[in-house]
Amino acid sequence: MAVPPKSTAAHTVSVREILNYFGKCPRCGYPAQASVVQRTFVDGNQETEIVATCGLPCGWSGPPTGASLPMRQDAVDCCG
Numbered sequence: 001m002a003v004p005p006k007s008t009a010a011h012t013v014s015v016r017e018i019l020n021y022f023g024k025c026p027r028c029g030y031p032a033q034a035s036v037v038q039r040t041f042v043d044g045n046q047e048t049e050i051v052a053t054c055g056l057p058c059g060w061s062g063p064p065t066g067a068s069l070p071m072r073q074d075a076v077d078c079c080g
Helices: 073-077
Strands: 010-017 032-041 046-054
Touching: none
Parallel strands: none
Antiparallel strands: 010 032, 032 046
């Protein structure tokens, strides 16, 4: 596995669960969980991503569906 250049290496990563996510796994139909992942890079840039995962070990993870994620901007901004 190649090491990314230093400018793309994350300095800190924080993960916070989104408590008002009520989506289902598209693979098996079991309730899914969603989290906000915020990365701060060595150069000071930040990247925020929302990731959903299956509540069972079927292995699915990906972007949450819009219909099942009543997302407010302050829920993403809370992680700063």
